[in-house]
Amino acid sequence: MKRNLLLTPGPTQIPPRICAALGKPIIHHRTPEFQSNIKEAIEGLQYVFQTKNDVYMLASSGTGAMEAAVANLVGPGDKALTVQGGKFGERWTELCKAYQAEAEVISIEWGTAVKAEQIKKALEENKDVKAVFVTLNETSTGVVTDIKAIAEVVQKTDAVLVVDAISGLGVVDLKMDDWGVDIVVSGSQKGFMLPPGLSFIAVNEKAYKLVETCNNPRYYFDLRKAKKAFQKSDTAFTPAIGIIIALNEALKMFKEDGLENLFKHYERLAQGTRAAAKALKLELLASEDCQSNALTSIKMPESVDGVKLVKLMRDTYGITIAGGQADLKGKIIRIAHMGCVDEYDILAGISCLEKVLKELGYDFPIGAGVAAAQKIFNQ
Numbered sequence: 133m134k135r136n137l138l139l140t141p142g143p144t145q146i147p148p149r150i151c152a153a154l155g156k157p158i159i160h161h162r163t164p165e166f167q168s169n170i171k172e173a174i175e176g177l178q179y180v181f182q183t184k185n186d187v188y189m190l191a192s193s194g195t196g197a198m199e200a201a202v203a204n205l206v207g208p209g210d211k212a213l214t215v216q217g218g219k220f221g222e223r224w225t226e227l228c229k230a231y232q233a234e235a236e237v238i239s240i241e242w243g244t245a246v247k248a249e250q251i252k253k254a255l256e257e258n259k260d261v262k263a264v265f266v267t268l269n270e271t272s273t274g275v276v277t278d279i280k281a282i283a284e285v286v287q288k289t290d291a292v293l294v295v296d297a298i299s300g301l302g303v304v305d306l307k308m309d310d311w312g313v314d315i316v317v318s319g320s321q322k323g324f325m326l327p328p329g330l331s332f333i334a335v336n337e338k339a340y341k342l343v344e345t346c347n348n349p350r351y352y353f354d355l356r357k358a359k360k361a362f363q364k365s366d367t368a369f370t371p372a373i374g375i376i377i378a379l380n381e382a383l384k385m386f387k388e389d390g391l392e393n394l395f396k397h398y399e400r401l402a403q404g405t406r407a408a409a410k411a412l413k414l415e416l417l418a419s420e421d422c423q424s425n426a427l428t429s430i431k432m433p434e435s436v437d438g439v440k441l442v443k444l445m446r447d448t449y450g451i452t453i454a455g456g457q458a459d460l461k462g463k464i465i466r467i468a469h470m471g472c473v474d475e476y477d478i479l480a481g482i483s484c485l486e487k488v489l490k491e492l493g494y495d496f497p498i499g500a501g502v503a504a505a506q507k508i509f510n511q
Contacts, residue, residue: 135450139481141271141299141427143321143328144471147385150325153378161373167365173376174362176383177332180301180391181316183308187334188358191372194298194319197331199227200353201294201315205263205339207348208232213254213264213291215246218272219457220296224265231348236261242273242460243429245422248281261291262342269300272457274418274429274466276304283311292339298322298331302386303398303426303470314339320375323426324382325471330375333358398425401469401478404505408482411504412489412496417464427454427468436492438462444488451484475509 138145146154159166170189177187190196202224206212210233214224217240228235236258240246246266255261264286269276279295286293292314297306301316302323308316313336320330335343335355343355357368386394402425409416409430417429432438439462442455456464467481482501490498 137451137477137480139467139469139473139477140452140454141322141466141468141470142319144323144325144468145473145477146325146327147472149385150378150381153381154327154374156374156377158373159377161367161371166373169377169380170365170367170371172380173383174365176380176386177334180383180386181308181318181332181334182306182310182391183316183334183336185308185334185336186340186359186362187332188355188362189367189371189376190331190333190353190358191329191370192331193321193328194296194317194331195223196353197298197317197319197333198223198296199230200333200355201263201317202227202231202233202265203348203350203353204343204346204355205292205294205315206231206233207346209234211236211258211261213238213251213258213261215240215251215266215277217244217246217275218242218267218270220270220272220298221267224267224296228265243275243417244419245270245275245277246282248278248285251282252285255285255289255291259289261289263292263294265294266296268295268297268306269304269424269426271299271427271466272460274416274424274427275422276300276424276426277422279306279313280311283313286314287312292342294339299470300424300426302391302394304424305391305395308334308336320372320379323470324379325385326375326378326382330372330379335359395425398469400508401425401473401475402428404475404478404508405467405469405482407504407508408501411500412486417460426470427466429456429464429466431464432462433494436489436494438465441465441485441488441492444491445484449484449487451481453481453485475505479505479509
């Protein structure tokens with residue numbers, strides 16, 4: 133029987149205990165029983181978001197939470213600051229344009245991270261910016277952003293800082309309250325080890341004041357409705373009942389392991405994956421100073437078609453990794469080390485990568501990648 137190992141940056145592997153929780157009988161959402169599930173989920177989410185602020189749950193993918201952030205903060209004629217260094221940074225710009233906000237765009241080379249100094253300069257030149265939209269973990273490139281440094285800059289202005297942490301939350305450190313981040317959005321199918329269909333948005337007092345004064349028409353994504361329901365341990369609209377019940381199991385796992393231990397675990401998996409790539413004489417896309425611990429983006433040799441490699445690994449050997457997007461299609465592969473993944477999963481993925489690289493004619497010492505990763509894991 134062919135295995136089905138996901139080493140993709142979403143959806144990620146779902147551990148057995150969460151699968152069991154997903155299989156529980158459905159209950160009605162307007163009941164004290166489900167309200168107790170919501171209370172438990174909010175308390176657990178606040179632990180992972182590292183915040184005491186409100187956290188709202190939406191029945192949507194992570195992009196729904198991104199749209200909610202934009203729809204509740206900026207509208208026609210309002211100025212926003214966005215950073216484009218990958219597909220998901222571009223999404224912030226596209227959302228702002230959809231709501232007719234004026235997006236001031238900082239464009240950076242794919243594989244690099246925006247610097248706090250660039251944000252500072254842009255805000256000094258555009259003092260009427262209402263919101264700064266950035267990405268914690270740019271999944272299309274394997275880059276992590278220094279959110280702490282950016283928050284220090286934005287805090288000194290009237291603008292609010294909004295962070296897309298959909299693929300990074302619970303995998304790389306993000307201290308919402310300590311760092312002064314105003315809004316954080318995330319989703320269920322990444323570090324939370326759940327199916328797609330549930331998104332989260334945490335909002336502090338500074339950001340909520342802007343929510344109240346925003347003139348945008350909104351309905352489903354109206355955070356004023358979300359807050360009113362939140363105060364009653366409820367949701368404004370029908371929630372993703374089964375996923376929220378399973379979310380509580382995932383949140384128990386976060387607490388059992390401890391966030392700091394999880395961050396160290398993913399860092400170790402990332403180090404092993406990067407060491408393997410280098411041992412195979414492959415280059416990494418992300419610059420050394422901003423490589424993410426959530427996934428590793430690896431450049432393919434000119435002789436190897438990345439699209440074919442991904443297809444062979446998935447369809448022939450049952451190990452799914454991600455390919456490149458946009459101009460990087462066929463030129464890179466992306467191996468995720470987030471969620472329910474351990475060193476043995478990474479070693480299996482690297483071993484399969486070696487096998488397929490050989491099949492596609494790439495020359496290297498067989499076993500070099502596995503050995504390099506093992507060396508890291510055995511330290």
